[in-house]
Amino acid sequence: xxxxxxxxAQSTYIQAAILMIVLVFIFWGVGTSxxxxxxxxxxxxxxxxxxxxxQQTYNQTLSRYQEQFGGTxxxxxxxxxxxxxxxxxxxxxxxxMQQGAKEAGLIVGSDEVRKxxxxxxxxxxxxxxxxxxxKKLLASSKMTTTDFENSVRSDLLRTKILAHLSRFTxxxxxxxxxxxxxxxxxLKLEYVAFTADGFRNSGPVGDQELNLFFEGRKQxxxxxxxxxxxxxxxxYEQAAATTQISDQEIEQYYTMNPDRFSAPELRQARHILLRxxxxxxxxxxxATRQKMDSILTQIKAGKDFSQLAKEYSQDSSGKNGxxxxxxxxxxxxxxxxxxxxxxxxxxxxxxxxxQFGLHLIKLEKIKPAHVTTLAAARxxxxxxxxxxxxKDLTFQLANQAYEGIxxxxxLDKYATNAATPxxxxxxxxxxxxxxxxEGQPALLKTIFSLKKGELSSLLEIKxxxxxxxxxxxxxxxxxxxxxxxxxxEKDFLDDQAHAKAKDAAVALLxxxxxxxxxxxxxxxxxxxxxxxxxxTRNQQxxxxxxxxxxxxxxxxxxxAPYVDEIAENGTTYYVLHFKExxxxxxxxxxxxxxxxxxMLTQEKQMQIMGAWLAYLQxxxxxxxDKKFME
Numbered sequence: 001x002x003x004x005x006x007x008x009a010q011s012t013y014i015q016a017a018i019l020m021i022v023l024v025f026i027f028w029g030v031g032t033s034x035x036x037x038x039x040x041x042x043x044x045x046x047x048x049x050x051x052x053x054x055q056q057t058y059n060q061t062l063s064r065y066q067e068q069f070g071g072t073x074x075x076x077x078x079x080x081x082x083x084x085x086x087x088x089x090x091x092x093x094x095x096x097m098q099q100g101a102k103e104a105g106l107i108v109g110s111d112e113v114r115k116x117x118x119x120x121x122x123x124x125x126x127x128x129x130x131x132x133x134x135k136k137l138l139a140s141s142k143m144t145t146t147d148f149e150n151s152v153r154s155d156l157l158r159t160k161i162l163a164h165l166s167r168f169t170x171x172x173x174x175x176x177x178x179x180x181x182x183x184x185x186x187l188k189l190e191y192v193a194f195t196a197d198g199f200r201n202s203g204p205v206g207d208q209e210l211n212l213f214f215e216g217r218k219q220x221x222x223x224x225x226x227x228x229x230x231x232x233x234x235x236y237e238q239a240a241a242t243t244q245i246s247d248q249e250i251e252q253y254y255t256m257n258p259d260r261f262s263a264p265e266l267r268q269a270r271h272i273l274l275r276x277x278x279x280x281x282x283x284x285x286x287a288t289r290q291k292m293d294s295i296l297t298q299i300k301a302g303k304d305f306s307q308l309a310k311e312y313s314q315d316s317s318g319k320n321g322x323x324x325x326x327x328x329x330x331x332x333x334x335x336x337x338x339x340x341x342x343x344x345x346x347x348x349x350x351x352x353x354x355q356f357g358l359h360l361i362k363l364e365k366i367k368p369a370h371v372t373t374l375a376a377a378r379x380x381x382x383x384x385x386x387x388x389x390x391k392d393l394t395f396q397l398a399n400q401a402y403e404g405i406x407x408x409x410x411l412d413k414y415a416t417n418a419a420t421p422x423x424x425x426x427x428x429x430x431x432x433x434x435x436x437x438e439g440q441p442a443l444l445k446t447i448f449s450l451k452k453g454e455l456s457s458l459l460e461i462k463x464x465x466x467x468x469x470x471x472x473x474x475x476x477x478x479x480x481x482x483x484x485x486x487x488x489e490k491d492f493l494d495d496q497a498h499a500k501a502k503d504a505a506v507a508l509l510x511x512x513x514x515x516x517x518x519x520x521x522x523x524x525x526x527x528x529x530x531x532x533x534x535x536t537r538n539q540q541x542x543x544x545x546x547x548x549x550x551x552x553x554x555x556x557x558x559x560a561p562y563v564d565e566i567a568e569n570g571t572t573y574y575v576l577h578f579k580e581x582x583x584x585x586x587x588x589x590x591x592x593x594x595x596x597x598x599m600l601t602q603e604k605q606m607q608i609m610g611a612w613l614a615y616l617q618x619x620x621x622x623x624x625d626k627k628f629m630e
Contacts, residue, residue: 184584196571199500224429228472235464240390266367270322273315276357398465505573
């Protein structure tokens with residue numbers, strides 16, 4: 001919901017610009033900067049980004065990714081995104097933007113921020129801003145008022161920057177026509193496709209050929225490095241089992257976390273939405289209301305509400321009969337919520353007007369508010385407190401053990417003195433780890449970065465911590481051909497099939513250019529000539545060709561009817577020929593001209609914004625303390 005509230009404070013242009021400029025845009029926690037200090041992770045023109053600011057922003061970014069993936073991130077995602085560097089880059093860019101805006105005389109006053117926030121429906125009751133509601137909603141989203149106000153300030157600043165830069169945005173009619181033609185001119189292709197499977201031999205492959213092939217590519221068949229470990233573990237569940245929770249702690253937890261043990265009243269409703277805007281003419285507004293009156297009359301006459309929603313609603317829920325699922329009162333804009341929470345089950349509202357348009361609401365079900373008693377919540381609280389206490393205790397025990405190993409001089413000596421069992425592994429590769437280490441790419445990356453005879457630092461594993469000693473390592477080796485013969489033979493046959501298919505396509509293309517006809521050239525090789533329907537750049541899928549091939553075909557014209565190189569997609573090679581073109585209609589251009597002008601204006605604004613930020617960052621003096629990124 002807070003994301004929605006923030007979006008209300010910024011234009012769609014700004015959102016689009018942000019998406020173009022950065023992969024992940026996080027600006028909470030960057031509203032202030034510190035001068036000097038030993039904990040600066042980066043400096044931008046003498047303004048610091050502290051390690052605390054960085055960690056806060058990183059944690060918020062990580063939390064968002066976790067929410068998107070239902071709480072558990074896919075293995076290797078953080079490494080693939082290079083999230084640490086990505087977050088720092090964005091914080092640097094945010095600071096550069098603030099400095100550039102200040103230099104240009106663009107500032108956002110506290111009154112502006114206050115006015116925007118006080119105008120947000122989520123924080124209003126009866127049309128009046130409520131400070132208690134504001135603080136409560138932010139707290140429920142684990143956000144401070146400073147964080148939220150800084151985010152709104154950044155939104156407003158970006159809006160001002162874009163408005164300032166937009167003075168340089170001009171779109172001529174010729175640009176509009178060129179872009180419209182580029183996107184909407186139609187063409188039809190004829191083509192011949194050669195698949196590698198059609199040229200594949202069944203084998204077997206002779207020893208001499210296979211040996212020669214293997215010698216040329218044997219580095220591609222290297223075995224993976226393998227390691228053998230000795231390690232000790234410290235598990236949360238073991239520590240939790242020894243933890244006792246007092247009645248006083250249980251009562252305190254229950255009192256301090258009321259939201260955990262209560263739920264507000266929820267209602268399930270359907271709605272029909274006819275969109276309306278404050279900018280609509282009086283005539284259009286009247287027509288929309290008359291249409292909604294007509295729908296309400298049909299409902300009163302007994303027509304099914306969900307069927308009418310499918311037929312008339314201009315909301316994405318329409319396809320589901322207008323079903324909005326269960327929601328709390330605070331999750332909906334005020335006029336909608338007030339109406340929905342005064343209905344009885346099965347009742348339909350009168351026409352309700354919100355900033356989105358006109359609504360009819362049918363209440364389906366009510367889930368009453370409820371509070372879980374302390375007695376009913378007791379076991380849950382004990383479990384949660386034990387789990388948290390177990391994590392804390394496990395970390396302490398693991399840290400103490402690590403210090404003990406250093407003092408003892410070896411893992412084995414410590415384990416003997418502390419009566420701690422040492423576990424061992426056989427040799428394993430990073431792609432095939434023991435069960436206890438499966439699905440933990442960061443852990444495995446750390447283990448495989450150790451040298452033989454090296455002790456790891458404290459390692460976080462599923463359910464606890466571990467300390468590992470790399471006992472033995474097998475370096476990658478080139479295997480004997482006999483060990484990988486089946487794979488090498490398959491690769492050899494695949495390679496031959498691809499080469500033959502491509503050669504056939506190249507030969508046909510040369511012949512077609514020579515004869516001036518793809519059909520005539522294909523007849524000589526008994527190849528099957530296929531034909532696309534008319535398609536455009538905006539509708540490449542209608543061509544029936546793979547996207548990369550269709551994109552290559554769009555470069556063809558009557559003046560240049562053949563591709564210079566064979567189009568490839570996977571195991572298939574295409575010879576393309578331009579057959580026919582059809583220009584986009586002038587009527588369609590006239591109808592879309594203003595919408596296209598708006599789109600191109602936004603694109604140019606994004607380009608200017610990106611260029612401005614790149615210029616600022618290019619001239620900025622930026623230093624980064626690399627040790628914070630390790």
